[in-house]
Amino acid sequence: MSTLADRAAARKRAERSQGVFDWLDDRLGSSRWLRSAMDKIFPDHWSFMVGEIAMYSFVILIATGIYLTFFYNASGAIVVYHGPYKPLDGQHMTIAYESVINLSFSVRAGLIMRQAHHWAALIFIAAIVFHMGRIFFTGAFRRPREINWVIGTTLLLTALLEGFSGYSLPDDLLSGGGLRILYSIIQSIPIIGTWVAADLWGGNTFPGNGDFFPRLFVLHEFILPLTIAGLLGVHLAVLWRQKHTDFPGPGKTERNIVGSRFWPQYFVKTNALLLFIAGVVFGLGGLVQINPVWVYGPYESARASSGTQPDWYIGWLDGALRLWPHWEFRSFGHEIPNPFFPGILIPGIIFAVIYAWPWVDKRIYRDYGEHNLLDRPRDKPLRTALGVAALAFFVDLTLASATDLIGSALGVAFETLIEIMQYGTFVAPAVAGVVAYRVCLRLQRGAVHPIQRPVGGIMVRDAQGGYHTLGAPHAEEHETGDEHELEPAGAAATAVGEGTLE
Amino acid sequence: MKEELVFPKVITGTHGPEEGAGAGTPWPDDVPPNQDDTWYPLRDDPWRARQVEVLIALLWGVTAICGIGLMIVYWTGGQAQLEGVLMFGGFAALAAGLVIWARKLVPGQEVTASRGEHTSDPDERSGVVTSLERGTRPMLTRRGFLLKKVLVPVGGVFGLATLWPLASLGSRPDRALFHTKWYPGARLVTEDGRPIRVDDIVVDGELTVFPEGFIEDAMSAAVVINIGTDKMQSRTVNGFNQAGFEVGSGPNGIVAFSKICTHAGCPVSLFNVLSMQLICPCHQSTFDILKSCEPVFGPASRPLPQLPLGVRPDGYLIATRDFVEPVGPGFWNRGSEP
Known part of the structure; x- marks a missing residue:
């Protein structure tokens, strides 16, 4: 019950806000945009949060990363360690490695910041991949959202580089081995490989002349984060402009949008998500050890051991290097070395296909129309099957990066495992794809689509070849019991404003 | 009130x-x-x-x-x-x-609104091209318009010139990848610089060695192995017979190979005594020592280069020359003659 005083206070508050927005509007004409921004509607579905998880992991990465830059020292100069961590006492190491050890053991809260940073990076890329899967399987990349698919794919690439460069900065034995392999991959590029490698590392052979770590640092804490922030800004601006997609459901059509207002409902919830992710990341950072570089020791070019795996998102590349047969091409005094094929060519083809997918999909389904309602994966069995096949391919490659661990755990020779996984690159996608296709068909037959009436309807095929259902669906949702045209989710050629039947 | x-x-x-694209259309x-x-x-x-x-x-x-x-x-x-x-x-x-x-x-849940139109109307669409053409048509449609022909090469030359400073990032690769720091008479020393003698390395023993004075040089890392009474098939590289590259014989045959994997450059640091194989921990390329380190499994497709060994009168192991072929992973012009 509001008293007179309450009401007076509320009025005063409203007048004060009015004053602030009037001041802004006098100068920027901002009120119309601000109102539409606050009133903006975001559909609610748990899977729509995954992109936000990626974004908020990035926020946490920036915050923890800035803290780490105050302590990290990107120098390849060699020092002898004398510090609190006794097992390394007297060892030769780079200043870069020493600064990470000091950050972990001598800086208060340094360890939790470093580990939270690493955990956030793993979650960041996992969320990007999951988000991308959601977009793919529900057809959210279709017109008009091709631009954001391309930007998103570029974000994934940049995030992979960002992750790998950060993983390499401590110059420990594990990441140093990874850099040696990267050098060999770059060196394998025909004609320009040796030049590019020399220009990245400085000097003319691995590990370069000492310029490399400062360069890697600039790449990791300036160039790549700036690229990600810029692309993310455009990604969000395009999303904002085009409005979010939504699943079909009662009362939802291609022309309307159902969900929570940005202000305050969505705003409060999305900030809660940011805080929750921060909680999880710092909880992991404090409680679950990750990348203990002091156990691996400093990088020494002549040392390596088995059981050395990269972070999860690089696993598929390492696996590809293990599975690619011992082929390389030599003729006329020139050669294309082995690492070029699994290290450059295959990832290149994979990303080219990902970039091109919205246009490939248009051709497959002969569907060039605009879509705001999502597909359910089961309604596009071929696309779903191809996506699942691609995932099976990546799982096979990722497992291949751990053949030594799996081999010793199962008591199987790594030679046998590699051979199985080589066949697996063909067999696993084929089997997974067929199974996914059949599951889709089974689900289609078994379950009732949310937009369909539980009992039968009348299917009509129009002149354009599209299918339309006639009937009186969701009578309880509408005041009148009039006949309504339904958006036939899953049927071909359903574009906005196309083929209305009256 | x-x-x-x-x-x-x-x-x-x-x-x-309310206005703009789609204004006036019914809700x-x-x-x-x-x-x-x-x-x-x-x-x-x-x-x-x-x-x-x-x-x-x-x-x-x-x-x-x-x-x-x-x-x-x-x-x-x-x-x-x-x-x-x-x-x-x-x-x-x-x-x-x-x-x-x-x-x-908090209010504002489950609200429905129109998506509205996000496209411009046809007049605005054609207006863009009109504006663009206003600038370009008088120039680009004139026959023999000189500036168009000049701008492209000028831009190309000057653009290339501004990219030149990128070359300062590294040195010319030159022949650096074709040589290591091994020189005739270089003693084999361990990672901490200790020179080794023939009898320092027992049968089936394996040691990582560098040329004396270059223990920090990554490209020169080598493994020296005592193969005991086993016989190793020698290999001919570029017409160069490597038969004399091992020292000792009978119970103490000693051979040395580059430690850098010919696949992706990792140190080949696993040694299987039973099968006399060197295995790279990174991608499991496996090299058969008794076949002059020919690859027998994994992605590597070339043998590890062999280091020619000799023994000084005082018993220290030395290299008699550099490797015959480039060490490490492949590159475009690896096969070119010096």
Whole structure:
């Protein structure tokens, strides 16, 4: 019950806000945009949060990363360690490695910041991949959202580089081995490989002349984060402009949008998500050890051991290097070395296909129309099957990066495992794809689509070849019991404003 | 009297295209009119609303306690596990409170609006091309327009010139990849610079060695192995017979190979005595020592180059020359003659 005083206070508050927005509007004409921004509607579905998880992991990465830059020292100069961590006492190491050890053991809260940073990076890329899967399987990349698919794919690439460069900065034995392999991959590029490698590392052979770590640092804490922030800004601006997609459901059509207002409902919830992710990341950072570089020791070019795996998102590349047969091409005094094929060519083809997918999909389904309602994966069995096949391919490659661990755990020779996984690159996608296709068909037959009436309807095929259902669906949702045209989710050629039947 | 301004009970319709693209078109039928977006689940239940408020306040109280705990932990020297627990507790309780708040007490849920049009109308679309052509047509359609022909080469030359400083990033690769720091007479020394003699390395023993004076040189790393009474097939490289590259014989045959994997450059640091194989831990390329380190499994497709060995009169192992072929992973012009 509001008293007179309450009401007076509320009025005063409203007048004060009015004053602030009037001041802004006098100068920027901002009120119309601000109102539409606050009133903006975001559909609610748990899977729509995954992109936000990626974004908020990035926020946490920036915050923890800035803290780490105050302590990290990107120098390849060699020092002898004398510090609190006794097992390394007297060892030769780079200043870069020493600064990470000091950050972990001598800086208060340094360890939790470093580990939270690493955990956030793993979650960041996992969320990007999951988000991308959601977009793919529900057809959210279709017109008009091709631009954001391309930007998103570029974000994934940049995030992979960002992750790998950060993983390499401590110059420990594990990441140093990874850099040696990267050098060999770059060196394998025909004609320009040796030049590019020399220009990245400085000097003319691995590990370069000492310029490399400062360069890697600039790449990791300036160039790549700036690229990600810029692309993310455009990604969000395009999303904002085009409005979010939504699943079909009662009362939802291609022309309307159902969900929570940005202000305050969505705003409060999305900030809660940011805080929750921060909680999880710092909880992991404090409680679950990750990348203990002091156990691996400093990088020494002549040392390596088995059981050395990269972070999860690089696993598929390492696996590809293990599975690619011992082929390389030599003729006329020139050669294309082995690492070029699994290290450059295959990832290149994979990303080219990902970039091109919205246009490939248009051709497959002969569907060039605009879509705001999502597909359910089961309604596009071929696309779903191809996506699942691609995932099976990546799982096979990722497992291949751990053949030594799996081999010793199962008591199987790594030679046998590699051979199985080589066949697996063909067999696993084929089997997974067929199974996914059949599951889709089974689900289609078994379950009732949310937009369909539980009992039968009348299917009509129009002149354009599209299918339309006639009937009186969701009578309880509408005041009148009039006949309504339904958006036939899953049927071909359903574009906005196309083929209305009256 | 200003009640409507402060508490607008009902927003009629929702935000739609009042002007601009799509203005004047009728609202779609699928946007229900007169939606009440001041509604929230506990609006008409002040008692339950109060209870929920208290619950949220308690959760945020947990956050405050975690904050105080964090300060104490930090002041007393820091402890990663405690920091993790308190950070999680503080953030998670804050987030939980916000979620409950949004779900129970914040209006603006389940609202429907028109998507409106995001495209421009046809006049505006053709207007873009008109504006563009206004600038370019008089120039580009004139026959023999000189500047067009000049601009491209000038831009190309000058653009290339501005890229030149990139070349300062590294040195010319030259022949650096074709040679290592091994020189005739170089003693084999261990990672800490200790020279080794023939009898320092027992049968089936394996050691990582560098040329004396270059223990930091990554490209020169080599492994020296005592193969005992085993016989090793020698290999001919570029017409160069490597038969004389091993020293000792009978019970103490000693051979040395580059330690850098010919696949991706990792150190070939696993040695299987039983099968006399060197295995690279990175991608499991396997080299058969008794076949002059021919690859027998994995992605490597070339043998490890062999280091020609000799013995000084005082018993120290030396290299008699550099490797015959480039060490390490392949590159475009690896096969070119010097």
